[in-house]
Amino acid sequence: MKALLQRVSRASVSVDGEVVGQIGPGLVALVGVAAEDTEEDAKYLAERASTLRIFSDDDGKFDLSVQDTKGDILVVSQFTLLANTRKGRRPSFTQAAPPEKAEGLVESFAQFLRSTGLRIETGKFQAHMLVEIHNDGPVTIPLDSQDRFKPRNSSGS
Numbered sequence: 001m002k003a004l005l006q007r008v009s010r011a012s013v014s015v016d017g018e019v020v021g022q023i024g025p026g027l028v029a030l031v032g033v034a035a036e037d038t039e040e041d042a043k044y045l046a047e048r049a050s051t052l053r054i055f056s057d058d059d060g061k062f063d064l065s066v067q068d069t070k071g072d073i074l075v076v077s078q079f080t081l082l083a084n085t086r087k088g089r090r091p092s093f094t095q096a097a098p099p100e101k102a103e104g105l106v107e108s109f110a111q112f113l114r115s116t117g118l119r120i121e122t123g124k125f126q127a128h129m130l131v132e133i134h135n136d137g138p139v140t141i142p143l144d145s146q147d148r149f150k151p152r153n154s155s156g157s
Contacts, residue, residue: 001031001032001033001034001037001041001042001044001045001105001109001144001145002031002032002034002036002081002082002143002144002145003029003030003031003032003045003049003081003109003142004029004030004043004078004081004105004106004140004141004142004143005019005027005028005029005052005054005140005141005142005143006028006030006051006133006135006136006139006140007026007027007054007055007136007137007138007139008023008025008026008027008028008059008074008077008133008134008135008136008138008157009024009025009034009134009136010022010023010025010134011023011026011074011131011132011133011134012076012131012132013076013121013122013123013124013129013130013131014129014130015123015124015127015128015129015130017128017132020092020122020123020124020129021074021076021121021122021123022074022121023071023073023074023121023156024071024072025069025071025072025118025136026066026067026069026071026074026118027036027049027066027071027072027073027074028073028074028076028128028131028133029049029073029074029075029076029109029110029113030076030078030081031045031075031076031077031078031081032077032079032080032081032082032096032099033079033082033096033097033102033105033106034082034093034095034096034097035096035097035098036039037097037101037105037145038105039105039108040145041100041105041145042105042108042112042145043108043112043150044111044145045143045145046109046111046112046116047112047115048117048143049066049073049113050065050066050067050116051065052066052114052138052141052143053065053068054066054093054139055068055069055071057137059100059102063065066118067116067118068139069144070118071118071122072118072119072121073113073119073120074120074121074122074123074124074125075106075109075110075113075120075121075122075123076123076129077102077103077111078092078121078130079096079097079102079108080093082095082096087136088092092119094155099126103125103126107122109128110122120130
């Protein structure tokens with residue numbers, strides 16, 4: 001499961017001209033679900049997204065999480081995060097989960113985030129969405145649930 005986090009001053013998502021979700025300061029989480037992903041992947045990503053220190057403290061250092069700032073989170077399903085562009089000129093999406101599985105795991109991700117007490121808004125699954133993002137910084141951070149299985153190198157990064 002992948003998430004692309006963007007720190008925002010505000011964001012919204014519209015479907016057919018109607019706003020279906022909007023937030024003030026916080027994060028936009030664009031979320032892609034792979035065929036092999038599970039509830040554990042959704043839980044891991046939600047915990048990482050909500051506690052990642054990418055907001056500035058009074059000294060201007062990244063030392064605060066969206067939980068610390070009591071920010072909002074807008075969750076938008078985006079299967080294109082699973083694009084494979086290694087061959088040819090057209091991306092392949094064969095690694096993406098089928099819609100019925102992906103929808104459930106994106107909702108689980110949002111539910112895990114809601115359990116933090118933060119305000120969570122969502123887009124509309126499988127709809128053509130217009131997402132307006134006011135990226136603050138800009139700060140954009142990729143997360144992948146598979147990273148929890150990769151050993152750290154000796155430099156600690």
